[in-house]
Amino acid sequence: MRTNFLHVLSFLTLPILLPVGASAATLTVGLASEPTSTDPHYHSFTPNNGLARSLYGALVTTDANQKTVPDLATAWSVEGDNVWTFNLRKGVKFSNGVPFTAKDVIFTFCRVRNNPQAISDYFGNPVTNFVKVETPDDHTVRITTKVPEPLLPERMAEMAILSAGIVKHGEIAFDLANGCGVTGEWPTLARFNSGEDAIGTGPFKLTKYTKGAGVELARNENYWGEKPAWEKVTLLPIPNAGPRLAGLLAGNYDLVENPAARDVKQLEGDPRFGVTIRPSNRVIFLQMDVSKDQSPSVVTQNGTNPFKDERVRRAISMAIDRDTIVKRIMDGAAAPASQFVPETMFGAQPNPEPLIYDPEGAKKLLAEAGYPNGFKVTFAATNDRYINDSQVAQAIAQYLSRVGIQADVDAMTASIFFTRRSKSEFVLSMGGWGSTTGGASSFLQQFVATLDKDRGVGRSNYGGWSDPAFDAVILKAIATVDETKRAELLREAGKLALQKLPDIPIHFESTIWAFRKGIQFEGRMDQYTLPALAKAVK
Amino acid sequence: MTKPRPIDPTLVPPLVETPQRRFNLRRIKRRPNMKTALIALVVILAAGLLLPFAAPQNPYDLSTFSVMDNRLPPGERSLDGLTVWLGTDSQGRDMVSAILYGMRVSLLVGLAATSLALSIGVTVGLLAAMFGGRIDALLMRLVDFILGFPSILVALVLLAVIGRGVDKVIIAIVVVQWATYARIMRAAAMVERRKEYVEAAENLGYPSWRIMFRHLLPNSIGSVLVVATIYVAHAITLEATLSFLGVGVPVTQPSLGLLVASGFEFLMSGEYWISLFPGLALLVLIFSLNLVGDRLREALDSRRS
């Protein structure tokens, strides 16, 4: 008994003695939130999409500024408005050594339509627009769409290509009605998470995925592009910003995402660490109900809804000191916004008129609109969704109180906020929006266009804004395949929206990465922390 | 089967005193830490209820402070020239003012929730004891059911449904606390119920309500009231915890708990004052209440023995 016990004990204590520490070719990354699956078609969620980019390739990909660039397709073109041809890269192999061909692309299109476990149909939806997909040879894919889809390359950038080899199949063809030639079982979430089906053409391959404890990757030696500097990568979820940065300082992690902005100041000038701050595509903005005549959430002397008046909206914008909010609340890790997408984005205003801070002017406008003593309003915001959201909302309320508008901040957890917002319960709320595809069109068609379920526009227009002149321009823009023309139309639509201000932009959040000496990390606008982008430097 | 609940340390009886020491208020007052606790309570009550009028700022009026002054360390001067002895929070609120007002919210929630829960609990307990049988079984089944849930979970989900607000927090606390009073009241009233004078009153044909409130209530309320002292502290802690979890009082009317919570993220950056000082105030408040409650229990128990 006794010897047995001692034996067990010594066996158990053994791991303590093993050396712990990172060798040169490994990279340990501290993530703010963990991927919920390694199945790239399960849930369109920033950590999942980021991980998918490490493991899988796509026909097209996007660079740090969200410009579409070649990946598994070296070139693409469109004939007329509906026929797209993608020329595939030759000599590409999956991480298990199997060559990549056009069949894998077709298989992927079929899989996203045969994925009952997916949280939404986000990945499968683009394929519903495909009439036929042909493969004239092993390295050409030709897609014919039902209706023109100008954003097809961007949609393809989101669709990770799987290997047809993970299922039993006969001749693969784009024939959804008959299962596309797949004879075996379609891949499941569990098979991806175990690593069995997580076979891609990305720079890394999956070694281990443990929910709550992180993801382990190994370099994909079959990768077609420049191979990353890291043989092994560990992605660890550390939800709290403080400990995440503390781990970097202690040498436990090599790279961390989103440390608190106020904490990175201490890293500046420290030769042992580096920091990258990049504006993201996420805008924080105010949304107002401009359609209801009355609401219990707003109390005015004459009982009307003040937000219907353009002057009131303009006054609110003028009352807010965006520079101070960025400096004092965001600790500099944000950029004041004068439009809904960053200037570098497709279809953005190159030189928007700045939304200036002018409290006196705001008071004058309010008086002109018939509210010399302001009014009282409930101001809804989240408290766990965007960076410092509840504090930003309180600071905005502070500025509104200076021009006589008493805004009572109601900060709530995101689940409740989104549910109530979707029922149009708020007259004044603070939201956020990251424009991942479509450049300037995404915000404008979601939030500013009049709701039209069939066309799929105006779904987030909870304030009920409706401007026929704007609608005409944006609807034309999103159906235009020609890029120059589309950009021009989007700029026009953006200008119209900024004139009437149905939504008021506040700032663009920035993403921060901090890393140890010996690493160079170029940030991304889409907030993905891609280990392949961490370069080893002297 | 009744389910076990988290044992409440405050309800574990204090030391049984030797019988010759009888209940004596004067002797209790003589206890040094009792005196301190009583003084602390009086000071806190006064500060919480009166001093807000003398506070340097009104932290609920957003126009009296500025985000330009946020996160100033203790002793600095704000743009208005006010010396902030305990620093400012992330919105630029003077912590001294915020603590004084926050104390008032905490006290209000604690006292209001306790008196409401007490009234409901006492009534239910009396009804159960008075009528017994089916009514008793039904009411006690309900009490058991409520007590079977963790109070924090019930309050959390309830507040998620009904939203934030001082009034709503009070409702949530009442919902989770009334059952405790009901149970204690029933037990105490049951004892009285069996006594001869009650029987005599019944035989005289007095109406039930009269027996309940004129006879049972005054003779059995003592133990419930003592528990109530401690439960004020519980209510205050619960409110603070709920606010910490983001479902308590609104951010525009910070209680002590919410002030502590809003300082959490700054704690890691070494900006300790936002969490430290309101927490200390909270601690002194709860500790004094518990201390007084404990001594009262002791006194009550020794009177019984």
Add this chain to the structure above:
Amino acid sequence: MAVLLAVSLVVFLAVFAVGDPVELLINPEATQHEREMMVRALGLDRPVWMQYLTFLGNAMQGDLGISFVHGEPALQIIIERMPATFELVFFALLIASLVGIPLGLYVGLNSDASLSRAIMTGSILGYSIPNFWKGMMLILLLSVWLHWLPTSGRGETVDILGIPVSFLTWDGVRHLVMPVLNLAIPNTALMIRLTASGAAEARTQDYVKFARAKGVRPQRIVRRHILRNILIPVITVLGIEFGALIAFSTITETVFAWPGMGKLLITSIYRLDRPVVVSYVMLITFLFVLINLIVDLIYAALDPRVKLMDRAP
């Protein structure tokens, strides 16, 4: 059984009333069609009573539903988090007993000593400190100012029989210290008070007086008579507290980002992951019933006077 049914119904309806998980899960750019697909996939398109009946039917077969967020069985996700919470609670109660029982015994046997008064007052302080603030102050002192311990997380784990534990690695122990301390302090206070009142009561009992009169050595009296006598309530409370702490270590786990069940519960409530919340509460209810049973059995084994059938009212 009836309790489980009632609990599941109440929790099911409560989470339903809070909000719509679809709004949180869906990509905001999704089309109306995608939204409807998702609502259908999660089974949220049917009336709530039908959803509940389906849930009940599946629950009978041991299937408590698939997590909306993770896409895996809710029960499995909870059970994966269990070892972390168990470890925390086990060590917290161990410390509480090791510190609390001797101190309580001292107080009970010397109730008039000034040290006893100090310990009793200290015990009131012990449960007066709000749990979340205490955790934050521990972090401030031991991590931010002194840099002794990591602020949060679980640290390195080692598998024993496939169950990951932290107490066998130095890194794991360092992560364990603060959350364990945070949970242990109020429980130590509880142990002190429980032992003290038990010991003080036992001291006045006839059999102790008799033993003393017989000239039994004081140490033996304490060990044989007093300690044995107070062990019953202590074990009862330890059992109940074990269940209670497992269920409600939520606050501590939130403050220290400890990846246990309590943290999972809070996250799931915020994300409206109804299958996880409902399974969690049902599991805890079941656990309570089980612990109650075990405590009763120990009770009976320790004290022959207790018959299992007639328990106290």
